[in-house]
Amino acid sequence: MKAVVITTPGGPEVLKLQEVEDPEVKDDDVLIKVEATALNRADTLQRQGKYPPPKGESEYPGLECSGTILSLGKNVSRWKVGDQVCALISGGGYAEKVAVPAGQVLPIPPGVSLKDAASFPEVACTVWSTVFMTSKLSSGETFLIHGGSSGIGTFAIQIAKYFGVKVFVTAGKLRFSYMCNQCC
Ligand SMILES: NC(=O)c1ccc[n+]([C@@H]2O[C@H](COP(=O)([O-])OP(=O)(O)OC[C@H]3O[C@@H](n4cnc5c(N)ncnc54)[C@H](OP(=O)(O)O)[C@@H]3O)[C@@H](O)[C@H]2O)c1
Incomplete structure (x- = not known):
């Protein structure tokens, strides 16, 4: 998949679109095909090297996203493939796909477009x-x-x-x- 990678700490020019490995989907995760993500101040701090992601989490920026569920970990029953959702994530929203614990996934609020819902969580x-x-x-x-x-x-x-x-x-x-x- 493609992701926006922080190639080195710095300004916006250090962000590059690169080919990377697909995320690993753990038993409690859903895999989301990302429709949209959002820009938070924390993303700009991470880009400058001042806000590293929690250990073991995606190194790509993006703390929230919206999209469509592509696959489910074996413990997930709350969601199904094809559901349109938004999610609060520890990182990785600036990518084509992101794996998210199912408990951090929310339905799209009524009257909100899939794209706009990326800025909701x-x-x-x-x-x-x-x-x-x-x-x-x-x-x-x-x-x-x-x-x-x-x-x-x-x-x-x-x-x-x-x-x-x-x-x-x-x-x-x-x-x-x-x-x-x-x-x-
Ligand atoms: N947005 C999120 O999802 C989110 C999540 C977690 C934490 N936070 C934190 O929550 C805080 C607000 O975030 P935000 O996204 O809502 O920010 P924002 O939309 O950029 O708004 C910042 C607000 O701060 C006010 N402000 C600026 N300087 C001020 C001052 N000297 N005295 C009083 N008010 C002042 C401004 O009000 P006026 O224009 O009226 O002066 C403005 O309404 C930030 O600390 C942010 O890091 C935000």
Whole structure:
């Protein structure tokens, strides 16, 4: 398969499209044919040599992706070949195929295209784990979001409102008017 390889730490010019080995599919993994991936700040830090992937994980960048399931590890029953999904990954999204533990795979949200869904898992898992799992925000409570026009902020506003939370935000003036057109 082809993957975007960090040939040496540096600027964007060190990223090269190269022929590499297909990923190994472990028993708990699904193999995804990648439709799209996303750009996170961590990818640029990894490219500069400042954010190595966890030991044993793909060395290629790309922390989230969307695509179609090509094959399943023998322990996987939640998904089937051909399912369209998105996934939070430890690396390897900048490739034609990526192997992902099945527990890190999500369905495509209704009304979201397969391509756009590639930018969903990082922000969704970050907001869900911090705001709802750790802080246990619940219906009827009030939620102050600093940086409300950010990627994290706009997602947090929408999901908190969905759960019946009263939301206040702080944001820079220009970006705040952008946010109001998109989210409020
Ligand atoms: N996006 C993800 O999936 C993700 C996942 C894990 C962790 N994170 C972390 O979460 C944080 C936000 O990420 P993001 O993707 O949402 O970033 P982003 O879309 O680039 O937004 C950054 C926000 O920071 C605000 N900001 C910048 N300088 C500020 C300052 N001096 N005082 C107050 N606000 C300031 C900006 O608000 P104004 O324009 O209104 O000033 C902007 O809304 C980052 O630390 C990121 O590393 C993000």
